[in-house]
Amino acid sequence: MDLRLIPDAEPSDAERAALDALLGAPETAWEGALVAHPDEGVFGAGGREAREQRHLLLPALHAVRDAVGYISEGGLNYICRRLSVPPAEAYGVASFYALFALEPQPPVVAHVCDDIACRVRGAAGLCSALETRLGPAGNPALGGAATWVTSPCLGMCERAPAVLLQRAGAADVALPDADADAVVAALSGRVASANGARLHGSASAPQTREPEQHDLRLLRRVGRVDPESLDAYRASGGYEALRQAFALGPAGVIREISDARLLGRGGAAFPAARKMEDVARAPVRPHYLICNADESEPGTFKDRVIMEEDPFALVEAMTIAGYAAGCEQGFLYIRGEYPLALARLQHAIAQARARGFLGRDIMGTGYDFDIEIRKGAGAYICGEETALFSSIEGLRGEPRSKPPFPTQAGLFRRPTLVNNVETLVNMPWIVLHGGPAYAATGTAGSSGTKLFCLSGHVARPGIYEAPFGTTLRELLTLAGGVAGGRPIRAVLLGGAAGGFVTADELDVPLTFEGTRAIGASLGSAVVMVFDDTVDMADIVLRIAAFFRDESCGQCVPCRVGTVRQEEALRRLAHGSPLGSVASDLALIDELALVMRDASICGLGQTAASAVQSAIAKLGLFQDGQGA
Amino acid sequence: MSVAPLRLVSRRTVELTIDGQSVRAPEGATILQAAQSVGIATPTLCYLETLTPVNACRVCVVEVEGSRVLVPACARKVEPNMVVHTNSARVRHSRRMVLELLASSVDLSYAPAEVQGYLAEYGAQPERYGQPAAAPDRDHAHAGHHTPVADGYAATVAQPVKVDNDLYVRDYARCILCYKCVEACGVDAQNTFAIAVAGRGFEARISTEFNHILPDSACVYCGNCIGVCPTGALMFKSEHDMRAAGAWDESRQTRTDTICPYCGVGCTLQLHVQDNRIVKVTSPQDNDVTSGHLCVKGRFGWQFVQNRGDGRGGGVAAP
Numbered sequence: 001m002d003l004r005l006i007p008d009a010e011p012s013d014a015e016r017a018a019l020d021a022l023l024g025a026p027e028t029a030w031e032g033a034l035v036a037h038p039d040e041g042v043f044g045a046g047g048r049e050a051r052e053q054r055h056l057l058l059p060a061l062h063a064v065r066d067a068v069g070y071i072s073e074g075g076l077n078y079i080c081r082r083l084s085v086p087p088a089e090a091y092g093v094a095s096f097y098a099l100f101a102l103e104p105q106p107p108v109v110a111h112v113c114d115d116i117a118c119r120v121r122g123a124a125g126l127c128s129a130l131e132t133r134l135g136p137a138g139n140p141a142l143g144g145a146a147t148w149v150t151s152p153c154l155g156m157c158e159r160a161p162a163v164l165l166q167r168a169g170a171a172d173v174a175l176p177d178a179d180a181d182a183v184v185a186a187l188s189g190r191v192a193s194a195n196g197a198r199l200h201g202s203a204s205a206p207q208t209r210e211p212e213q214h215d216l217r218l219l220r221r222v223g224r225v226d227p228e229s230l231d232a233y234r235a236s237g238g239y240e241a242l243r244q245a246f247a248l249g250p251a252g253v254i255r256e257i258s259d260a261r262l263l264g265r266g267g268a269a270f271p272a273a274r275k276m277e278d279v280a281r282a283p284v285r286p287h288y289l290i291c292n293a294d295e296s297e298p299g300t301f302k303d304r305v306i307m308e309e310d311p312f313a314l315v316e317a318m319t320i321a322g323y324a325a326g327c328e329q330g331f332l333y334i335r336g337e338y339p340l341a342l343a344r345l346q347h348a349i350a351q352a353r354a355r356g357f358l359g360r361d362i363m364g365t366g367y368d369f370d371i372e373i374r375k376g377a378g379a380y381i382c383g384e385e386t387a388l389f390s391s392i393e394g395l396r397g398e399p400r401s402k403p404p405f406p407t408q409a410g411l412f413r414r415p416t417l418v419n420n421v422e423t424l425v426n427m428p429w430i431v432l433h434g435g436p437a438y439a440a441t442g443t444a445g446s447s448g449t450k451l452f453c454l455s456g457h458v459a460r461p462g463i464y465e466a467p468f469g470t471t472l473r474e475l476l477t478l479a480g481g482v483a484g485g486r487p488i489r490a491v492l493l494g495g496a497a498g499g500f501v502t503a504d505e506l507d508v509p510l511t512f513e514g515t516r517a518i519g520a521s522l523g524s525a526v527v528m529v530f531d532d533t534v535d536m537a538d539i540v541l542r543i544a545a546f547f548r549d550e551s552c553g554q555c556v557p558c559r560v561g562t563v564r565q566e567e568a569l570r571r572l573a574h575g576s577p578l579g580s581v582a583s584d585l586a587l588i589d590e591l592a593l594v595m596r597d598a599s600i601c602g603l604g605q606t607a608a609s610a611v612q613s614a615i616a617k618l619g620l621f622q623d624g625q626g627a
Numbered sequence: 628m629s630v631a632p633l634r635l636v637s638r639r640t641v642e643l644t645i646d647g648q649s650v651r652a653p654e655g656a657t658i659l660q661a662a663q664s665v666g667i668a669t670p671t672l673c674y675l676e677t678l679t680p681v682n683a684c685r686v687c688v689v690e691v692e693g694s695r696v697l698v699p700a701c702a703r704k705v706e707p708n709m710v711v712h713t714n715s716a717r718v719r720h721s722r723r724m725v726l727e728l729l730a731s732s733v734d735l736s737y738a739p740a741e742v743q744g745y746l747a748e749y750g751a752q753p754e755r756y757g758q759p760a761a762a763p764d765r766d767h768a769h770a771g772h773h774t775p776v777a778d779g780y781a782a783t784v785a786q787p788v789k790v791d792n793d794l795y796v797r798d799y800a801r802c803i804l805c806y807k808c809v810e811a812c813g814v815d816a817q818n819t820f821a822i823a824v825a826g827r828g829f830e831a832r833i834s835t836e837f838n839h840i841l842p843d844s845a846c847v848y849c850g851n852c853i854g855v856c857p858t859g860a861l862m863f864k865s866e867h868d869m870r871a872a873g874a875w876d877e878s879r880q881t882r883t884d885t886i887c888p889y890c891g892v893g894c895t896l897q898l899h900v901q902d903n904r905i906v907k908v909t910s911p912q913d914n915d916v917t918s919g920h921l922c923v924k925g926r927f928g929w930q931f932v933q934n935r936g937d938g939r940g941g942g943v944a945a946p
Contacts, residue, residue, distance in 0.1 A: 001818050004845035006836055073837055086820030086845060087836035095825040095834075098771030102837065152771065378771060379827070396824060401682055401702055549771045553804065553824075553831030554683050557721070560728035563782050563829045564756055566775065576778045578757055587755070594724035597697045597717055598685040605696060 001051075005080060006087055009073035014169075016078060018067035019060055023053075023082055032081040050084035055412075057085055057394030061094050062336075062375060069109075069168030070101040085394070096396045096552075098151075098378030099166065099336050106140050107168035110148040110175075110183050111337075115298050115546065116492070116539050117157035117455040117528055122179075126161050129180035134187070146187035152380065152546055153298035154337045157455035157528070158204050158462045164337050165191065172339040200224065204305045206460045206479070217429050217449050218422070219465045222309040227344050230351045233312040239357060241428030245320045246365045248431065250280060253324035257427060259435025261447040266292060266383075266420030267497070267523045268602075269446075269512045272427075275417055278407035279325040282415035289327040290392075290411060290418045291318050293334040293341075294376050294383035297495035298546060299526035302451040302463045303421035307334070307341035310425070311348035315371065317424035319362065320431060322369045325417045330371040333388050336378055345373060380550035384601050385410075385418045387552065398554045399601035422451055442468035446511035450522075454479045456529040457486070466510070473506040475527060486531040490618055494523025496543045497606035499613030520613070537573040537621070540614045544569050547607040558604030561595040565608060572621040585621065588612075643709040658689055658700040658711055667713055670722060670745045672729075673805035674701040675855055677918040678815045681806045686725045686745070689713045697721055723749040731756040732783045732829075734801045737859025756781035765799075766838040768830035782829065788867070791840035794848050794927050796867045797833075801860035804831060808852035808861060816920045821846040850926035854909060854919050863907040876901065884911075887925040892916065894925050905929050 011019070020026070026033040031050070060083060064075040071094050080087045094100045101109075112130065114123045127137070130148050134141035137149050156162035159176030165186050166172050173191050175182060201209030202223030207216060209223065216222075226232040233239075245253050258273035279287050291314065295303040307314060318330045332349075334342055349371050352358040360368050374392050376382050382391045386400040389411045410416025426448060430438045439447040446468035452475055455461045459480025466475060472491065482488055488503040498521045501508065508518050515522045530536065544566040553559045568584050568591070571577050577584040592608035599605050614620045638653040645662055652661035657680075659669050673684040682699035689700045692710040697717065712718060726746050729735065730753035735742060745751075760780035776782045789797040804824070812822050821844045825834035835844040853861040869875040880901045887894040895914045899907045908926055912919035 001820060002845065004821075006839065007843055076836065086823070088820055088823040088825075088834070088844065091834065091836040092823035092825045096770055096827050098769070098827075101769070103767070149772070401699065545773075545775075549773060549828060551828040553826070553828045554681075555685050556683070556725045556728055556803075557685055559804070559829055559831065560732050561724070563732070564728065567757065567778075567781060570775055571778045574778050578755070578779060590720070590724060593717075594721045594728075598688045598721040598725065599696075600682070600685075 001084075001086065003080065003084060003086065005077045006073050009077045011074040011078035012068065012072070014067045015064050015072065015075040018063040019075075019078055019082060022059055022063045023056065026082060030081075032078055053083045054085060054394040055392060056083055057090060057093055058374065058377065058391060061090075061097075061100060062377065065100055065168075067169060069107045069166075070103060070105050072104070083394075093394065093396050096379060097336075097376075098549075100377055106142075106144055106147045108146040108187050108189075109166045110146070110187055111151035111154065111164040111166065112137075112148055112178075112183070113152070113154045113156070113160070113162045113164075114150045114542070115153035116496070116542050117153065117299050118161040119539065119542060120456050120530060120534055121160035123161040126178060126180060126183070130183060133180060133184055142184075142187055145189075148183065148187070151337075152549065153296065153300075155295055155301040155304050155335070157299050157301055157453065160455065160461075164339075171343070172336075174337075174339055202305065202309055202462075204301070204462050205309070205464070206462045207464055216465050218306065218425055218451055219463070221313065222305065225310070227309050227311055228347055230312060230348070230355060230357075237432075238312055239316055239363075241432045242316050242319055242323075242357070243363065245323055245431045246363065246367070250324045250326065253320060253427075253431055254280060256430050256435040257324070260426075260430045260438035261435075262423065262426055262430065262438070263446065263512060264420060265422035265426075265450070265525070267297070267494070267521075269522070272419065272423055275407055275419075276321065276325050278405075279327070279415045279417040282407065284408075284415055286329065286414055287325055287327040288411045288414055288416040289318060289322040289325060289330040290385075290388065290416060291330065291332045291371075291421060291424055292383060292385065292388060292418055293332055293338075293421050294388060295338075295421070295524070296335055296380040296383050296550075297497060297524040297526065298543070299455055299492065299495050299528045300453050300524040301455075302453050302525065304338050304341050305463050306421055306425055306451075307338065308344055311341075311344040312352065313425050313428065314345070314421060315348050315352050315358070317427045318371055319358065319369055320427050321417060321419060321424055323367055327417065328368050328370070330369065331374055331392055331411070332371055333374045333376060333382070333392060335376045335383075342373070342375060349373065379552075380546075381552045381601075381603055384603060387601065388418070389416070396552070398552045399603075401600060443509070443511050443513070445513040450510065450525055452510070452525045452527050454527050454529070456492075457483045457488075457531040457534075458529050459483045468511045469509045469514070471507050471509055472501070472527070475510060476506065476529065482529060482531055484531070486533065489530045489532045489534055490536060490614075491530070492526060492528040492539075492610065494521040495526040496546055496610055497521075497602070498523040498526060499609050500617050501613075502617055521609075536614060536618055537569075540611055540620060541566070541569055541573055543610050547603070551603065551607070555598070555600045555604065557594045557598045558600070558607060561591050561599075561604065562607050565591050565595075565611065569611065569621075581621065581623075585615065588615070641705045641707050641709075643705050643707065643711060645711045646713055652705045654705075656705050658691075658698070658703050658705055658709075659687060661705050662689075662700060662711070662713060669700050669713060670726075670748075671701055672742070672803060672857055673807060675807055675912070677912060677920075678807055678810045678855065681810070683806055684725065684729075684803065686722055688718060688721050688725075690715050690718050719749060723751055726751040727753050727756070729803050731759070731781050733803050733858070734783075734785070735803075735858060737801060737862075738857065742857065759783045759785065762786055762800075765826075765830055765832055766834065768826055768832075770827040770830070773828075773830065784829075784832075789840075790864070790867070792842055792848070792864075794864055794923075795850060795853055796862050796864055797841075798860050798862065798867075799832060801858045802833060803858055803860075804833070805857060807855040807857065808833060811851040811855045811920065812846075816851050816918075817847070817849050819845050819847050819849070822852070848923040848927060849921065850923070851920045853926075854921070866907050869901075869906065875906075880906065887921070889924045889928065894921055896921070896925055898929070904933055 688697035
């Protein structure tokens with residue numbers, strides 16, 4: 001390959017320094033060194049070895065963006081030179097992600113969530129206030145120092161409305177409970193500390209703030225044990241499970257997880273032990289472990305709270321899973337919108353490494369395992385496991401066809417175990433207490449406890465841990481019921497890829513099988529409550545817009561289907577159908593069918609499910625009216 | 628990488644059922660190949676024998692019993708005892724919708740008769756999505772944001788033709804995003820990587836880095852992207868200009884096979900000639916030497932044939 005760079009586009013000193021900090025200084029002029037290596041021309045620097053660095057493309061793009069606020073032509077050129085990536089391909093990757101701008105923009109950007117959970121808690125008011133004070137979204141404000149844009153769900157639904165601040169030359173900051181004053185202050189450079197005062201218990205998990213009346217497994221350290229102290233983690237029982245795992249051996253760990261009947265918590269509810277065993281048995285080496293922390297389903301924030309408040313638990317859990325499946329390398333793919341979780345995990349991994357819990361010869365057992373963090377850049381689709389592989393490999397985050405399945409050919413075409421954060425953090429308890437003890441909680445089809453994400457019109461939004469089989473009504477009671485005591489119009493279960501249930505269905509047991517029985521899905525355990533004041537047509541339109549924006553664009557049913565679905569819903573919401581209401585509703589059904597049947601991945605296959613359930617269960621649009 | 632036809636001496640075969648008939652296919656064959664072997668036609672758009680399947684267009688989907696969703700025939704390998712339906716209601720629905728969705732958003736008027744045939748066969752009605760809307764600037768669309776079109780309109784990929792060199796034009800209003808040009812520019816043929824898919828979702832598009840003009844890109848003008856484009860989005864400038872002038876008339880064209888005179892490889896060239904002038908050059912896809920691919924000289928370097936000066940077709944340049 002002849003690497004032809006963009007003519008006359010040189011990196012700035014800041015861009016060069018940022019990339020060199022990530023990759024080390026270049027050795028040869030071919031790689032971009034300003035002074036040629038004395039042996040230059042004697043050895044080749046642009047061959048296979050250079051091309052195998054392609055997986056560093058996403059971190060490299062982040063480095064350049066973090067330094068100057070956008071990806072310039074010079075910055076992209078230098079990335080391409082260092083990694084031997086053709087500029088067209090690097091541009092294709094960079095332009096795939098919402099958090100990368102490819103044109104100059106002000107150094108501070110506020111991403112203001114206007115997705116469904118924030119929408120019912122004042123996002124529209126916040127956006128219009130910002131428009132008044134700063135001008136339209138996307139325009140430079142405050143003398144060119146800042147701008148604001150709307151954003152899909154930022155995963156801070158319990159403290160809506162939420163804002164993410166992206167800053168050039170400084171770390172990103174999340175602003176929960178945002179109002180216009182706070183956003184304008186933050187854009188002007190006055191940012192409050194990212195870490196608020198520590199309470200006994202976490203504001204994001206209300207159960208932890210009550211006296212010891214809940215038997216919490218997954219949340220037991222949340223808000224109570226210092227998430228930045230390995231000693232505190234060990235003093236609260238940390239790393240006992242890993243020791244036990246080494247005593248059990250890999251097959252023993254898999255047996256316990258199998259006996260526990262642990263199902264994946266990412267949405268698909270696949271038996272965790274089966275995947276683990278498939279990878280453990282795969283003859284091809286190396287094996288990889290991936291923790292999928294690209295939690296982007298609107299209304300989902302459980303993994304964020306775990307990563308922020310109990311990061312060592314995830315590190316230990318990944319080590320256990322890696323040991324059982326025969327992996328020496330783990331990747332933790334975290335969405336780009338979680339700055340605090342990222343910082344806590346980076347700290348936890350460094351601590352664990354320094355103390356011999358990661359790296360070579362862990363705890364003197366001879367087992368080698370390490371974890372590398374990869375940060376997403378604003379793409380819901382990268383939570384799909386095969387798209388996640390593409391993203392880590394430095395390709396566009398496009399899903400791949402299955403088969404082959406990840407356990408056979410996953411990351412870098414090697415056997416790969418992919419688990420969601422919550423699935424993993426169940427494993428230490430299982431290893432320590434045994435599979436049968438774990439399976440004693442919950443139901444026959446859904447064992448253990450589950451983290452639920454309550455948001456919208458509930459009195460105390462947050463994540464709640466409850467045994468599988470708890471009814472929706474009990475869960476809502478736990479969260480203090482509907483805020484203001486108003487009647488429930490609908491509950492969104494499972495996220496944008498899930499569906500709506502009505503007030504008549506509150507006695508549904510929250511299990512994988514129980515929700516399936518009423519035609520709903522537990523999905524990522526989103527429980528978003530809408531009271532009778534909500535314009536449900538507006539919510540459904542936002543969901544349709546979300547899928548249109550987040551489709552990767554690879555396959556026709558999803559790429560164009562999500563566009564046509566949004567167009568038809570807008571027509572119905574505005575009372576101006578093409579033909580008749582009935583014909584537009586029929587069109588929506590036909591689109592739903594082709595998206596479900598013929599899309600490559602789960603995004604397209606579920607892009608119509610919430611829309612369909614809103615029409616069927618809430619009677620939306622049927623009378624030609626919006627709500 | 629070009630995929631060589633499966634011609635190994637002794638291949639295991641797999642028995643499966645397609646539309647009720649029992650079919651034997653070599654292990655490793657695709658459902659598409661197995662169906663073809665018994666005369667069952669399958670529509671394809673993004674598939675080409677000489678390129679790695681990307682299974683992006685989904686027009687070839689078939690129903691496989693036991694599979695929750697439809698599967699792409701072009702990429703899915705046959706398995707023993709597979710039961711495949713290529714003409715069920717689900718299959719026909721998905722094919723019709725895929726064709727409708729494409730035809731409602733992309734200008735398919737230059738697509739070959741075969742594609743027009745699919746639209747008719749499956750009863751696609753692209754007009755039922757509304758009036759085609761003018762598209763905003765797609766080249767600078769930011770991932771994750773869009774502006775909806777007015778009620779009654781259907782979003783399209785309409786945009787001006789890119790004419791930035793003398794050899795070929797890029798008319799992305801006709802692009803169905805089949806990825807073929809990207810594959811031909813990349814590892815499947817040319818290894819030049821001048822173009823890639825950029826952007827995301829409906830705003831995904833084929834682009835050079837930062838949408839720079841081709842002369843500033845890595846393009847070597849082999850034209851292999853034109854050779855694989857199924858909809859006329861990529862086109863010889865000569866053809867584009869003749870069409871603009873209303874002079875393009877395939878019924879008056881002849882095709883003559885010859886061997887490229889430039890080097891010792893011996894690529895087969897197919898000269899498309901109208902009114903005794905070469906109007907474009909291709910190479911047959913099933914040619915063992917080229918697999919349909921050429922280089923800049925073979926594809927575009929034919930003007931000398933016509934530099935005669937005597938007004939007659941001598942073929943030898945005047946001294």
